Amino acid sequence: MSEQSGAIARPRTSTRDTGEARAAVGAWLRTRVPDPDAEVLDLDIPSANGMSSETLLLTARWTEQGAPVERRLVLRLAPRGDAVPVFPRYDLAAQFESMRLVRDHVPVPDVHWYEPDPAPLGSPFFVMERLDGRVPPDIPPxxxxxxxxxxxxxxxxxxxxxxxxxxxxxxxxxxxxxxxxxxxxxxxxxxxxxxxxxxxxxxxxxxxxxxxxxxxxxxxxxxxxxxxxxxxxxxxxxxxxxxxxxxxxxxxxxxxxxxxxxxxxxxxxxxxxxxxxxxxxxxxxxxxxxxxxxxxxxxxxxxxxxxxxxxxxxxxxxxxxxxxxxxxxxxxxxxxxxxxxxxxxxxxxxxxxxxxxxxxxxxxxxxxxxx
CATH class of the missing domain: 3.90.1200.10 (Aminoglycoside phosphotransferase (APH), C-terminal lobe)
Incomplete structure (x- = not known):
């Protein structure tokens, strides 16, 4: 914890290039939706990522059954091995399945896709809905x-x-x-x-x-x-x-x-x-x-x-x-x-x-x- 605030110190933030990440996510998205022109309109890498994973925030647009679709999404990546991960096992599939199973009982973001292949972005990841609201801050608490x-x-x-x-x-x-x-x-x-x-x-x-x-x-x-x-x-x-x-x-x-x-x-x-x-x-x-x-x-x-x-x-x-x-x-x-x-x-x-x-x-x- 930080001596100043009592908050748990965050690990190093992402070193990803935003432009490269946007292009890579766009290329992957076009393999998942029925639109070869699907695009990522914007992508942000938060300066304070989570303690044990990496998060990308994005807006994507594509056409489905002739109708335009625009979604605000969150992409959660497993940490890479050289990042000295906080946990020995980062089971994104289990997280994805847990959220899918509890959504009828508690409010959770809709989960859209799980990608086990690390090739597109360097780590497995899943994509979920991005919601609006407020979260009690950790830094400072x-x-x-x-x-x-x-x-x-x-x-x-x-x-x-x-x-x-x-x-x-x-x-x-x-x-x-x-x-x-x-x-x-x-x-x-x-x-x-x-x-x-x-x-x-x-x-x-x-x-x-x-x-x-x-x-x-x-x-x-x-x-x-x-x-x-x-x-x-x-x-x-x-x-x-x-x-x-x-x-x-x-x-x-x-x-x-x-x-x-x-x-x-x-x-x-x-x-x-x-x-x-x-x-x-x-x-x-x-x-x-x-x-x-x-x-x-x-x-x-x-x-x-x-x-x-x-x-x-x-x-x-x-x-x-x-x-x-x-x-x-x-x-x-x-x-x-x-x-x-x-x-x-x-x-x-x-x-x-x-x-x-x-x-x-x-x-x-x-x-x-x-x-």
Whole structure:
């Protein structure tokens, strides 16, 4: 995280040439639509791309069945191997399929095409609809002053309830274990859903550290083993990166989710995973703001409120707050450790003597596992 804002530092932005990308996308588009004259009218490469992928924004035009078609699109590319990716496996096909399957339950952009061949643009990619709305900013975090802080207390409460409603709707999708079996990255072999999720995170941590031991990460996993829940929740589709910064909200007073974005961390899980991630990512921003004398939003996204509304919507009462708060902080610690090691690789920061100094949530994790 940035020392100034508490935000997670973004990796290097795209080095693609806009003109070359526009021509390449146009050539590919003409293989997908029934119009040899299809064209990309404009293409933009955002200066702050995502932490683990590359995004292109474009407007395309073609003729279909004699009628003109013009679409505003988003093209999401998998990271190239030389980009020191944040995740070891970037399964665009799984993201594409997840969005396709959940669109009848929560608002997501329509997904149009998936291209597994890296030849057209150097990496596999998929194309989806581009929607309008507003997203709580990460840099600087929305708690430092944003459209979220400017909402009335009532509007923000409604925004919170609507956000929990999205998670509840995802978790109510029936037969998740079968429908989303392609997201299960660990062989079942008798282990519970939660155990497989934690084991997958442990394997990710081993990969992410690149052979550099992290005593704090190891302590975190040991704490989880020692404090394992006596009763685990039901198996549900876990969105994974369930934070308000991954939701596009409607404009105006009626703040509702317009699009649920970023499905790269989707998996099978238990309800508390998404709820704790939602609460904990806000808590990290909030505690960072308070340490800098900024009031932030102390009454927003508190576990008690989130869990209570989730129980109202689903009939399931979330439990084991401490366990899931530690697990959420540990997961974020692994991700930020990887992004910082990435920055070391690119010469943006120096490698400290203590690798745990790269963990931007170090204080939070240490405090949680020591009580």
């Amino acid at each position: 929305y708690v430092y002053g944003s459209w979220v802080t400017e909402l009335s207390a009532q509007a923000r409460s409604e925004m919170q309830d609507a956000t929990v409603g999205v998670i509840a709707a995802l978790h109510r999708i029936p037969d998740a274990a079968s429908t989303f079996a392609f997201l299960d990255r660990e062989a079942p072999d008798g282990r519970s859903t939660l155990r497989r999720h934690v084991d997958a995170t442990r394997a990710y941590a081993d990969w992410a550290t690149g052979g550099r031991p992290s005593p704090l990460i190891d302590r975190g996993f040991a704490w989880l083993d020692a404090n394992w829940p006596g009763e685990e929740g039901p198996t549900v589709l876990s969105w994974g990166d369930s934070r308000v910064g991954n939701i596009m909200y409607t404009e105006g007073r009626d703040v509702r989710p317009a699009a649920v974005l970023d499905w790269e961390m989707a998996a099978l899980g238990v309800p508390e995973l998404d709820l704790a991630w939602l609460v904990d990512l806000h808590r990290m921003f909030q505690t960072g703001a308070e340490r800098r004398g900024v009031p932030g939003l102390p009454d927003f996204l508190r576990w008690a409120d989130v869990a209570a509304h989730y129980a109202e919507l689903t009939g399931y009462q979330p439990r084991d707050e401490d366990f899931h708060q530690v697990y959420a902080t540990l997961r974020m610690s692994v991700v930020t450790l990887r992004t910082q090691l990435r920055a070391v690789r690119f010469g943006e920061i120096e490698m400290p003597e203590d690798p745990d100094d790269l963990i931007r949530a170090r204080c939070d994790l240490e405090e949680l596992i020591t009580g």
